[in-house]
Amino acid sequence: MNQYRRLRDESSEEQCALELEQGHARKQPRRSNNAKETLVSIEQLLQKLSEPNGESCLTELSCEVNGLLPRHKMEILRLLVQSLQLHPMQCGAYATFVGLLNVCDFEFGADCLSCLRQQLWQALEAGEWQQARNLLLLLAELVNANVLTASSMLQLLNALLDAAQHDCYAWLVLSSLPLLARELYEKLESGLQALLKRLSVYMKQRCSGVQLQLLRIWTLSERAQHDYLELLWQQVLQLQGQHWMLQQLRRPYTNFDGTLSSALQHQLTERPAVAATRQLRYARAHLVARLFAPADLPLSQQLPAELHFERHLIDCHILEILQSQHLERKRCAALLCAYSAAHPQLALPHCIVELLLLQMLQLPAAPYPTINYGVILIELCKLQPHSFPHIIVQAVDLIFAQLPSMSVACFDRFVDWFSHHLSNFRYQWNWLDWQQCIHFHQLHPCAMFVRELLKKCMRLSYHQHVVQMMPAAFAPLLPVAPVPDFKYIDERLPGAQLAKQLLDVIRSKCTVEVVGGLLEAATELPEELKINVLMQTLLHLGCKSFTHVFCLFTKFHAVLKLLAAGNELNQLAMLQAIFELWTNNEQLKTVLAERLMKMRLIKPNIVVRFVFSSALKPELSKLYLWELLNVSIRYTKQHLQGSEQQLTEQLECLLLGIVQHAAVALAKQQAVAAPAETDYWSHWVLGRLQGILFAHVELVRPFGDKLNKIVSDFEHCKRLLKMIENYLAYIK
Incomplete structure (x- = not known):
């Protein structure tokens, strides 16, 4: 006997139907002169179902909708699916709502299932796995609400496993099975056991060891870090040991047992699964980590064990709120x-x-x-x-x-x-x-x-x-005071005289031509030194704020553009001037370098070359330089113009250049540094390189073979080779 719903008594069918009709007669649906206003009211009631104790409005909602079904059936179904995607963990309330309507209008129940089935297959064909899972949760609860037959749902879950080309299909089945497993256990136990056996075979055959190591938040930790699918499988097995008795699940349909049991059930029409040859975007594997051990929790409050399915339900409720809000x-x-x-x-x-x-x-x-x-x-x-x-x-x-x-x-x-x-x-x-x-x-x-x-x-x-x-x-x-260091105050330095002249004329609001003339007149100075003098002068004069220095860059853009055009050494000299003057201000280094890229004065690949220069090796373990590399990639994606193919080639060149330079730096460090220093310095460089690759998975995937070829030349860098090997296995 199902603990959640009384078995239908044939002699009481007419009485249950009569009770529902009398309930409708006692509380007539509120009718609005404006159909739009009524639909808005229905939408608000559907949203209210997601709130604590929202089941109290189920009767009101079903009464309101019942009078609108002939004219607004499709709009009501659209609102139902929309609400489900926002609040999938309230699928029990939505299933009860559909079940109450199915009692009065059998055709609506059929149309609802047809709509959900169509939405499900569209989601599967589009690779919308979260949406597909939400629809499956509702279909599973419709079994409990006496709308859908348990055998139909079992056939659907088996059909998904037949198409299990990826973990996503197994995840869909494991996510929805516990909601109707008690019903299957009581009525179709042999079918349930066969489904579990198929799941067990799939879980034993899958291999996630490489992904598991790559995705760990902590490489060595006592805190739990589970593969998401393996954890869900263990939670389902634990629930099986409890004879599928769930404690943390809202089941509002139990309050309407007498009414719902009088309805006729529907069958799902079959449809072939997604073709195996279809190219889909599958959800990536991830780990489910835990931070608090039971000993870290208050004595008066605890949580279900991490291998209990109730913990999965709690997590889903919290993540649902986070996703929607x-x-x-x-x-x-x-x-x-x-x-x-x-x-x-x-x-x-x-x-x-x-x-x-x-x-x-x-x-x-x-x-x-x-x-x-x-x-x-x-x-x-x-x-x-x-x-x-x-x-x-x-x-x-x-x-x-x-x-x-x-x-x-x-x-x-x-x-x-x-x-x-x-x-x-x-x-x-x-x-x-x-x-x-x-x-x-x-x-x-x-x-x-x-x-x-x-x-x-x-x-x-x-x-x-x-x-x-x-x-x-x-x-x-403590960080060093971020003050500028204008070295040309020392008049003995080469270029100090030119710096003094530039300071005087720029303070007197001279024209661009005057500054250009002074630079041309300083024939005794190398061009790179003149660029250094000009940049440091502008930075020194604009050191009070971003606005000051940006205005100076804009005013003298023509001169800077002329100096930087097509000359990589001159572009490197511009970056060098920034890093010399703002030695202790990492934020300004990053912001000003990005500004030069946006003004088309330097190219992103020049930034990469500069970051990995030997002069900045001590800085390479710091976060800000890798932020600058990410800025370069983002700028290339968002601001560079050209065809899609040209943009793809530029991004590929940039990312491969970062990997190439990082590999060279790691190889040099491994050859000359002491073991302890190598461990730490290489740890930061290798880890932040992995962070960049993680941040741009979709960009890297098309040229993974080229990436593998680059690092294969550094056979002695075992940690680098292992990281790239695991990364490429993950993104395939």
Whole structure:
């Protein structure tokens, strides 16, 4: 006997139908003179179903819709599918809604299933896996709502496994199976066991070891990091051991057992699966990581074990809110808090913080920008100041303790997020807890984290504030004051006389021709030196703000363009001047180099060549140079003109150039450096190279063979070869 729904009693069918009709007679649907207003009202009620206790409006919704079915059936189905894509974890409520309408109008039930089936196959053919999963969840719940036969749904799941060319198909089946597994267990146990056996065979045959290592947030950590599909499979097996009894799933159709059991059920019409030869964009594998162990949670609150399917459902509810509201930080935080308040017995605040932070750190890339996660966490701290701030402190300390084994790409995102988070809370932190890092090697991950973090904080504040907020013991890790260093103040230097003349005429608001004349007249100076003098003079005069220096660049653009045109050495000289004058200001180096690219004064490949020059080798372990490389790639994608083929070739050349230069730098370092230094320096260079490749997977995939050919020349760089080999295996 199904625990969720009473078996239909044939003698009570007429009575159940009569009860539904009487219910409709007692509460007539509200009718609007304007059909659009009525549809808006229906849409609002559908959205209300996603709220806590939203099932209370099911009867009202079904009554309102019932009178509109003959004229607005397609609009109602469109609103249903639209609501489902926004709130897939409320599929039980939507299934109950469809079931109530199916009792009164059998034809609507058939049309609804036909629409869902068509939407499902379109999603599969387009490779829209998330949308397909949402539709399957609703179809599974329609079995429980007595709209769809269990045998039809079982045939559909088997059809998906027949087409299992990729993990996505197995993921679809595993995601939806638990919702109707109890029904199958009671009515079609042999079919359920056969399906599970097929899934078991698939899971044993798949190979994800390479991807698993490449995507780990921490290479060595006691914290759990599971392959997403293997974890889901283990959770399904655990649920099987519980005889498919789910505790965390909303089942509103159980409140309408008597009514729903009177309806006739439908069959799904068959349709062949997606052709095996079809080129689809499959969802990439990812890891599901955990941050908090059971011992880290409050004694009065716990969470289901990570191998329990209930934990999967909790994660899905939180991620659903994040997916639908990640652009509305206040609304997102309010919904997360409401979901947490609805389950006070669970440690949901810890789960929310864990999911937000670890999805932000997810490899190869997070679904949303880092700032999105940051502002939502800030709003959560504002809404619940007595819980979320303490949980975030706990999470940050746990992550800091694991920095030595953390992926460099995740490390950089962690720096970006935490600096922004501190800036919103007056940079208050118990810094003395991290005092041990001042004794580490200067390139040790913990020391590097504090150093990079303080430099980011300085960008969001100012140097003196950063110095004052830090304990005196952290002096070795403090950033140097970002003041300009105009070397031509020393009149003994070559070019100092020209610099003095340029300063005088530019301050007197001279024309471009005057500056050009002074440069032409200085025939005794090499051209590269004249460029250095001119650039440093402009930078010195414009050092008060971005606006000042940008205006000077714009005013003298013609002169700069003439000097830089077609001459790579002169373009390198321009970058050299920036890095000489702003030696201690990493932000300005990046911003000004990007400005020169946008003014078409230097080319992106010149930036790559400059970054990997021998003079900047000590800087190559720092974050800002790799930010500059990413800026160069982004500029090439967004600003360079030409045909699509030309743009693709330029991006390919740029990315291959970065890999080539990085490989050469790693090979040289391995040949000359001490072992300890090699470990740290190579760790940062190799890790940030991997970060760039991860950030541009779609660009790299077409020329993966060329990438492999480049690194094959560096056989002695084992770590580089292994990283590229794993990366190429991942992107195929």
